[in-house]
Amino acid sequence: MANGQYNIGIMAERTRAYGRRLCEGVAEYAQKRGDWVLIPLDSADLAARNLRKMDGFIVRTMDDTLLRALQGTGKPVVDALCRKPLEGVAVVDADHEEVAHMAAEHFLEHHFTSFAYCGCYGEGFSDARREAFVQALRRAGHTCECYTPPPGALHRFDDAISRCERISSGGDSAALRKWLLALPPRTAVFCCHDRRACQVLRICRACGIDVPQRIAILGVDNDTLLCSFASPMISSIEPDAHGAGFRAADVLQRMMDEPELCKCPPRILVMPRTIAVRASSEVYPLDPPWLSDALVFIRRNVARRISATDVFERIGKSHSLVESAFRNTLSTTVQREIMKSRIEEAQHLLKTTDLSVVAVAARAGFNSSQYFCRSFAAANGMPPDAYRRQFARKRGEEIECAP
Secondary structure (H helix, E strand, C coil): EEEEEEEEEEECCCCHHHHHHHHHHHHHHHHHHHHEEECCCCCCHHHHCHHHHHCCEEEEECCHHHHHHHHHHCCCEEEECCCCCCCCCEEECCCCCHHHHHHHHHHHCCCCEEEEEEEECHHHHHHHHHHHHHHHHHHHHCCEEEEECCCCCCCCCCCCHHHCCCCCCCCCCCHHHHHHHHHHCEEEEEECCCCCHHHHHHHHCCCCCCCCCCCEEEEEEHHHHHHHHCCCEEEECCCCCCHHHHCCCCCCCCHCCCCEEEEEHCEEEECCCCCEEECCCCCCCCCCCCHHHHHHHHHHHHHHHHHHHHHHHHHHCCCCHHHHHHHHHHCCCHHHHHHHHHHHHHHHHHHHHHCCHHHHHHCCCCHHHHHHHHHHHHHHHCCCHHHHHHHHHHHCCCEECCC
């Protein structure tokens, strides 16, 4: 520390959503302290810098040699990617198990029974998500088809691809095409991140696989430009990259304040935030097909305070036919499904926003906050405020794992 300030080296991709949000989290921490100077680093100019003049580092890099070089400075290092844990290096990483559980829950709620996983074979985060996804489905009584590229066709996403605004087709595109064509109709495919999801979507479009009717796709990172420029738009899990950046900065400050902590640095897992549901997975593989349209209509219109009559009119079917299909296929009624969607929307808003209970009730399609509170408590066993506090406490108790 010189002149009362900490010089902090930051290395993270700033052309991708996760890296940008992580940097924003670090910047928020620095602004609150007032004594941090953030210095962007790039592998191309590291040789020209005196790294030992830095007080600490927060990095996301796939270059193990570079990470070891930073480790060799003797200054505290926080790894925000964690491909391979290194001695003396703290880790602040996404909770990959929770990401996978969220993906499984999303597809199961949409009544899928056929599942697949497409990752980057051999990458730690991808392998962790694959294993957790498979285990979550197994507990629900399902199996999962996992993509494994053949020898010689291994595709990896390196630093160059992370920094550039391009999506490489990769050396495994032919093998991936063959794998996708062999999947049974109505398969839900969970991809390790949005770039992989984009590749899967492009191959599906190129070989005539209908998305989402034949294959539904879900990515991770919620890179809104990447997902929204795709056709159809890609659903994606949003990790808490901003929170990870803030926590990484806090861990680094602790390591600078307490050098003993560098001997046994923490490993912190940060829970994902939510799922941005878009067209690539906004489908229900049910018969008759119009039942999926009814469910999508309900999900999209919860804030409009729709009724069962609105659903009958939208689908163009009789009251008795629609109610019979809901009872026989979903074991519920149209009005109960509408209420379920409203409660789920309220849960989402309580977890991800600071809106008042009155505002949450309105956005979730309830006529009054009193009715909302009674309905929410009946469904969740606690009122909305307690639910929000419980979730906030859960997020605040991120796992600090043994190194």
